[in-house]
Amino acid sequence: MNWGQALRDYESYLKIERGLSENSIASYLLDLQKLTDYLNQHEINVSPVQIEQETVQKFIYDIAKTINPRSQARIISGLKGFFNYLIFEDYRTDNPMDLIESPKIGRKLPDTLSTDEINALIAAIDLSKPEGERNRAILETLYGCGLRVSELIHLKLSDLYFDEDFIKVTGKGNKQRFVPISSVNKKYINIYRNEIRNHLQIQKDHKDYLFLNRRGKQLTRAMIFTIIKQLAIKIGMEKNISPHTFRHSFATHLLENGADLRAIQQMLGHESITTTEVYMHVNRVHLVKVLSKFHPRK
Template identity: 80%
Template sequence: MNWNQGIQDYQHYLKIERGLSENSILGYTRDIQKLKHYLEEHEMVISPAQIDKESLQQFVYHLAKMVTPRSQARVISGLRGFFNYLVFEDYRQDNPMDLIETPKLGSKLPDTLSTDEINALIAAIDLSKPEGERNRAILETLYGCGLRVSELIHLKLSDLFFDEDFIRVTGKGNKQRFVPISSINKKYINMYCDQIRIHQNIDKEHQDFLFLNRRGKQLSRAMIFTIIKNLAEKIDLKKRISPHTFRHSFATHLLENGADLRAIQQMLGHESITTTEIYMHVNRKHLADVLKEFHPRE
């Protein structure tokens, strides 16, 4: 087995056996490609089945000079998964990554936006332009439903169950969940659909997608990032934000206002509640309030 064949087989495994999204598969592929390119640059002719811990350790030392510890840890994790697959398929007897240490990382709390900052971003949208109503509906949905950007751009008209106050979301691994949607969020989506979308010439392959570009096709992830970046610059927001910031803010604000952590976990589509806890910017005042309200001695 050579590297190209190993990568291709692993991609098929991730897609068919693991049910991962294209973006996740691309991420794992990039990790392996980094190792492959390193071996080629150093004229090291070693197959995936033959490479040893020493060669991989040299690669990790090289990687440490090029990327941040967080990126280094991600690549190591990706390679560990690849070699686990090779062991599973009997191409190897051992995983050479098992004894290679991952850099120690401090816990990084995600950035969040205050409600005032979210309101300012939405207020900065130019509603005189056709895309204004769409962009307002996009931000309201990112924040109102806590969606990932990939979930937002794949949202379809057939996923809207407004009579029941839910939308159907397709998350990682094509797993579907139902997320509640507020009346104000429904209002802005309906305004976009009734005033803007209905007048567009929609590509026949994109008829069911909710959010469309000017050409009547599905929006890209990059376009959502651009919309948010431009709005942040417009209000001179000093924070570095992305579509995921609205998801963090959604979870954080729900928790701070007394929502149950398990309910937030279900809405976010997390398999483990430990993942949900990482999203929470819980300040000490909030914890003190919880103690005062719920502890019997208070």
């Protein structure tokens, strides 16, 4: 088995067996490509079945000189998964990554926006342009429902259950969940649908997608990033924000206002509660308020 065949088979496995998104698969393959590039560069002629710990360890050592610990940990994790796959398929009996430790990294706390900052970003949208109503609906949905950017751009008209106050969201691994939606959020989506979207020349394969560009096609991830970056520049915001910042803010603000962590987990679509627990970084002032409000010895 050569590297090209192994990567193609692994890609199929990640897509069909694991049900991962295209973006996740691309990240895994990119990290594996770094290993194959390293082997080619150093003229190391060894197959995925034959490669030994010493070679992989030298690769990790060399790449650690040019990337940060978090990226290094991601690559190590990805390589472990790849070699575990080879073991699962009976190509190998051992994992050359078993004795290679990831660098110690602290859990990165997500950046958040205050409600005033979110309001300022939305207020900066130019509603005199057709895309203004769309952009307002986008930001309201990112913050109001805590969606990932990939979930937002794939949101469809058929996913809107406004009478029941829910939307259906397709998350990682094509797993679906229902997320509640507020009357404010529904209001701005309906304005966009009725006043802007209805007047677009919508392309045949894009008729069910909610958020469209001026050519009547589904928006891209890059376009959502651009919209947010431009608004941040417009109001002079110094924070480096992205669509995910609205998701973090959604979870943090719910937690600060007393929402149950399990409920937040379900709305975010996290498989494990430990992923949601990163939002427990609420400030000390809030914790003092919680203690004084709920403890019997206040």
